[in-house]
Amino acid sequence: DAGVTQSPTHLIKTRGQQVTLRCSPKSGHDTVSWYQQALGQGPQFIFQYYEEEERQRGNFPDRFSGHQFPNYSSELNVNALLLGDSALYLCASTGTSFNEQFFGPGTRLTVL
Amino acid sequence: GDSVTQMEGPVTLSEEAFLTINCTYTATGYPSLFWYVQYPGEGLQLLLKATKADDKGSNKGFEATYRKETTSFHLEKGSVQVSDSAVYFCALPLGYSSASKIIFGSGTRLSIRP
Numbered sequence: 001d002a003g004v005t006q007s008p009t010h011l012i013k014t015r016g017q018q019v020t021l022r023c024s025p026k027s028g029h030d031t032v033s034w035y036q037q038a039l040g041q042g043p044q045f046i047f048q049y050y051e052e053e054e055r056q057r058g059n060f061p062d063r064f065s066g067h068q069f070p071n072y073s074s075e076l077n078v079n080a081l082l083l084g085d086s087a088l089y090l091c092a093s094t095g096t097s098f099n100e101q102f103f104g105p106g107t108r109l110t111v112l
Numbered sequence: 113g114d115s116v117t118q119m120e121g122p123v124t125l126s127e128e129a130f131l132t133i134n135c136t137y138t139a140t141g142y143p144s145l146f147w148y149v150q151y152p153g154e155g156l157q158l159l160l161k162a163t164k165a166d167d168k169g170s171n172k173g174f175e176a177t178y179r180k181e182t183t184s185f186h187l188e189k190g191s192v193q194v195s196d197s198a199v200y201f202c203a204l205p206l207g208y209s210s211a212s213k214i215i216f217g218s219g220t221r222l223s224i225r226p
């Protein structure tokens with residue numbers, strides 16, 4: 001079992017650009033959550049996907065959007081990047097027969 | 113609203129020292145409480161949890177007791193090792209399912225000297 005995987009590992013973008021981050025959940029998991037972890041801070045919840053729909057959303061602007069595919073993998077899209085979007089983006093997955101969320105290693109996004 | 117406050121770091125200790133990382137929470141109802149650990153270059157791993165008041169979570173020599181009267185969930189270890197060097201997060205799930213949104217503290221970086 002590969003666990004939760006995320007791609008790419010690192011990414012550098014400039015202000016105003018758009019970015020797509022990808023997440024493959026752990027085998028058997030159908031729910032994917034995304035978190036933003038700014039440097040020196042704890043992760044903050046962005047949103048969660050289940051059955052290809054956004055089920056919960058945190059306090060993030062509409063520039064942050066996502067998608068879940070039929071195979072349960074997910075994408076996080078960020079439009080009109082700002083310097084403040086520089087962070088580690090974490091994906092977590094779980095399923096109804098599991099009792100915890102499993103986190104991936106994250107994608108480090110740097111906005112210049 | 114619901115929140116978690118944890119001891120600021122960094123914390124530097126010598127090997128075999130006693131460790132305490134303080135965590136307090138504000139929450140409605142009686143949630144579960146978690147400690148996560150983040151090793152360099154890795155994702156978050158659930159270290160231990162407690163699901164109700166007076167429960168003690170334990171794993172890898174770490175312990176934390178859910179204290180409702182002081183709204184605390186302090187992390188302790190009797191004898192730390194160099195391999196314990198990591199960032200530790202106290203966390204509060206906002207619900208009772210595994211998919212519940214999680215609120216994290218700001219993290220405490222722990223460094224252990226040989």
